Amino acid sequence: MRTKWTILTSIALVLVLALLVILERNGGESVASVPTPPTYKDPLRIGLVPDREIIANRQRTRILADYLAVQLGRPVELVTGASYQTVLDDLRENRSDVAVLGSLITVLAIDRLDVRLLCKTDLVNGGSTYAGVICVREESPISDVSELAGRRIAMVRTTLAGNLFPVADFLRREMMEGDNAPKIVWVGTHDDAILAMVDGSVDAAALKDARLDVWMRENPGKRLRVLARSLEVPESIWVARSDLADVGEQVASVLLRMDSTTEGRQVLSRYGAIRFVPIELDEFRPVYRLIEQMGEAWDKLGIAGPAPKWPGGSEAD
């Protein structure tokens, strides 16, 4: 009886081992939705400016990068800069080929570097454009931006909505001098600006309207009131180095037709976007106008270098 069991067990073990060897030789099929791209010597490098929920965003961008890798037939690397300046330096010093930038940083890139606009992102939460808003709590006695004189306002550095727009608006209202100047409390993200306002640390907040809308949806019990709103500007703009025109065209081509395929739509969904849409320089006119409004106060933004000017020399309307 034992001999019979021993023989059976030995046979079973041999069969399992053989099966394992066969499986190992054939290799398991990847269960990832996107196949592994082939290895080339020079990967496409996408520069990213850190955004809120940086790890989750990076994971989502990685999914998009893997899709691009398959479509372009070359590996794609993400190069996340510690600051917007690092991302611009990477483009300048050829450490990245393509970058995803905000409106203000895109204008800086156009002005300081030789970049080509590829497309903008139509986000699930926010669309392909956004506006800067200055808002207060619903119960706040403040009803106008001018009443923010001497008050505390949360702002986000080096962003159009959280920095350029409110400062330009204050300058337009001549509120930036003396005791009239609102006291700026710098926070890390647009969400931090809302939180600072809701908990009473500041009287107002300057942020993106898309983040405001998301926050109000997630916190229906708390109402906020918008005091001022900027013009719409593009969201999450893809740019490429001009010396890589063909690469830029390939990337743009892939991104712009993603929503026409099932696989592309699945990747877009996981990335958090509806589609990528074409973009024109004209869409940045509101940004240039705000910069013009800054005038000499541009230095107060803490952005290195002179204020960008409309390309071609003529002023932005």
Add this chain to the structure above:
Amino acid sequence: MLRRKLLTILGSVVLLLLGMAIAAVFMLQGLLADLHHVRDQSMTSVEQVSQLSSKIARIQIDLYRLQLGQERHLDAFLDNAQDVQRLSDRLSENDILSPEPAAAQIQALREQLPVFYRQISALATSQDPGLTWQHNQAALAATVNMNEAILNISAIVSRNAHDEQTALIGRFRWIVLGLAIAFLIVINVSILVLLRTADMVLRPVDRLTQASRALGEGRFETRVMLDQGDEFGELAASFNTLAERLQASEERKLETLRQVALTLNHELNNAMAIIELQLDLLKRTVKGAEGQDKYLRQIGESLKRMSQTVDALKRVRRIVLTDYVGGLQMLDLERSVADEPGEKPGQVSPQV
């Protein structure tokens, strides 16, 4: 019957030994499996804790380098941060860290993770140097707290591994002791059983051998009394039957001899009486002749001897032969009429 008995007894002994061996193998296998399990679990836990600790150390280095401006990209830092989440998830799933106090430390570690990720998100997105520094410090503080929890977990893992190994060693010691005692008992029982079994065979063999020897010596009254209802009992019964027949045959021979002796006694006595009478008359006739007296005395002695011989023939108890001439054997009268040593007249036949 005997075969069945022997099979039953020996089979029981073999089964007992086999059962003991199987039980020993199972117990030791179980112990080895537990040892493997403990070792694998412990090694897995130690490795997980070590990996997590290394990742956090790497993150701390990245944070310091970011603070000092030596690092301008966040990819490696963010990869390490993601790995921390993954490793802490694996640590949480580790069964040996489920009970207290490890669970409390795991909880403390996991409570720091959202703080840590919030700070690194803020650190990464903040373009304000002051805020960046502030969040960097906060992230470092979170990593210090995480490291503290990991160190505590590491100590707990080491202690657990040590305790489990000690428990296993103790268990192993008890198993070995138990098995040794059990095997001693089983072996002793087996020896006793085998001795009993041997006795079951040898005792009747001995008795049959002694009885056969006695039978060979002519003691046909020998019997073997065995109460066993097996082949030995049958053999004893057959032996007794044989002895009875031999004894009966011997008795018949003796009876025949006695009858012959009586016949001789009867026939010879008359002749011898006449010869004695004639001798007596002759003695009276030839009185005073020396040589003739001697011859007459010898004749008388011979007659007496003949009478004794015939008388002895009547008292033959067994037939004992002795060599005669020409390869012939004759009755050894002296031994044939001798008593058994220690036997009293009229004693019952001896039984073996």
